[in-house]
Amino acid sequence: MNIQTGIEPILREIEAREGEIVALTQDLIRFPTINPPGEAYRPCAEFFGARLARRGMKVEYVRAEGAPGDSDKYPRINVIARHEGSRPGPCVHFNGHLDVVQTGAGWTVDPFGGLVRDGKVYGRGACDMKGGIAAAVVAVEALIDSGIELPGAIEISGTVDEESGGYGGVAYLAERGWFSKPRVDHVIIPEPLNVDRVCIGHRGVWWAEIETLGRQAHGSMPFLGDSAIRHMSAVLEKFEHQLYPALAARHSDMPVVPAGARQSTMNINSIHGGEAEHFEGLPSPCVADSCRIVIDRRFLIEEDLASVQGEMRSLLDQLAGERSGFRYRMRDLFSVQPSMADRNGPVATATAKAVRRILGREAEIVCSPGTYDQKHVDRIGRLKECIAYGPGVLDLAHQPDEWVGIQDMVDSAKVMAVATMDLLTRG
Ligand SMILES: [Zn+2]
Numbered sequence: 001m002n003i004q005t006g007i008e009p010i011l012r013e014i015e016a017r018e019g020e021i022v023a024l025t026q027d028l029i030r031f032p033t034i035n036p037p038g039e040a041y042r043p044c045a046e047f048f049g050a051r052l053a054r055r056g057m058k059v060e061y062v063r064a065e066g067a068p069g070d071s072d073k074y075p076r077i078n079v080i081a082r083h084e085g086s087r088p089g090p091c092v093h094f095n096g097h098l099d100v101v102q103t104g105a106g107w108t109v110d111p112f113g114g115l116v117r118d119g120k121v122y123g124r125g126a127c128d129m130k131g132g133i134a135a136a137v138v139a140v141e142a143l144i145d146s147g148i149e150l151p152g153a154i155e156i157s158g159t160v161d162e163e164s165g166g167y168g169g170v171a172y173l174a175e176r177g178w179f180s181k182p183r184v185d186h187v188i189i190p191e192p193l194n195v196d197r198v199c200i201g202h203r204g205v206w207w208a209e210i211e212t213l214g215r216q217a218h219g220s221m222p223f224l225g226d227s228a229i230r231h232m233s234a235v236l237e238k239f240e241h242q243l244y245p246a247l248a249a250r251h252s253d254m255p256v257v258p259a260g261a262r263q264s265t266m267n268i269n270s271i272h273g274g275e276a277e278h279f280e281g282l283p284s285p286c287v288a289d290s291c292r293i294v295i296d297r298r299f300l301i302e303e304d305l306a307s308v309q310g311e312m313r314s315l316l317d318q319l320a321g322e323r324s325g326f327r328y329r330m331r332d333l334f335s336v337q338p339s340m341a342d343r344n345g346p347v348a349t350a351t352a353k354a355v356r357r358i359l360g361r362e363a364e365i366v367c368s369p370g371t372y373d374q375k376h377v378d379r380i381g382r383l384k385e386c387i388a389y390g391p392g393v394l395d396l397a398h399q400p401d402e403w404v405g406i407q408d409m410v411d412s413a414k415v416m417a418v419a420t421m422d423l424l425t426r427g
Helices: 003-016 018-029 041-053 126-145 170-175 228-248 305-322 346-359 374-379 406-425
Strands: 058-063 077-084 087-097 120-122 151-159 186-189 197-202 204-213 265-273 290-299 327-336 364-368 386-388 403-405
Touching (some): 018 041, 041 058, 087 126, 087 406, 120 406, 126 406, 151 170, 186 406, 197 374, 204 228, 204 305, 228 265, 228 290, 228 305, 305 327, 346 406, 403 406
Parallel strands (some): 087 151
Antiparallel strands (some): 077 151, 204 290
């Protein structure tokens, strides 16, 4: 079959398989793959692998032995399936994470029931990102079933632990060559960035704990001690008057959505000082000798981690010069480098072109405010040709009553099929 004329029947076939996309999304939602701790990873991976093996794909399971959280009770099982084309050529890889976050409060439907109502499938992970995975699977199956002679290879992986950093999932596989050339050339991650957006990357992250130190004394004579909480309030004042305005003034070429995230940002995740919480009785009168905050600093591709850390340290050192008795400790907790694919590269342009063809409107090229597994494909796999594209609505991720639109899944499956054909058959 000719590739140019071959695409129309495949698109009709994907449309005819709407029910299959819905059923697969429901099936995946019904595995409560909550992370942490990593529930139901094995049965979900085996279900996923068995489905793709039925299409003649070569299926391999890789357990991330020794990864954080990996145990016999909660094994970190990843599954990778590969379809070999009729002759040599590039490889397009679809990667989705099978884990979901905890349900939390506020649900009005069963989070693991897979309810279908008003053109939507509901459940934890429907949007982020089992609906996207189902769309990719049906797109690839329709391509294989068409019998069209495609060069190269198509891969689909279902990986774990994305929600906790991806170390037992994509990072583990990337370290072992699963996300590098020559095995893979283009990676599409069907994360929920909206059906008409092509996401080319994400900002960086730096988490740190900052502690101010004081000296304990009787609370009726605070002048005999030195309050770590007052020192911390001076830190927070500096943030308000110096750091936050500086971050807001920093502009980026990264097209981050929503627009509020198109600058450097910092959240204070927690603050704690003085006596331990969770004690029900009366407190005792003490001047706090320690106060701690955990910060979540998101940075741009124009910044680097060392300068972000240095900026914080110099702000604290400045306070040490200004305030008598000011002492602090700063401890790194976690960091991720920003990642951004070339918006004019093959995977971004092929997907944007496919969006235009299927949806009849221009694709928006965006970056994600938070990180996802692209970081590992980029930094460990050394593959820049990686984007996120999927049907879910970004804002619904991790929320109660999370859902994915059925029409969006069908449309995105078509986009994925067209983009795959394009990438495999480009000269
Ligand atoms: Zn996700």
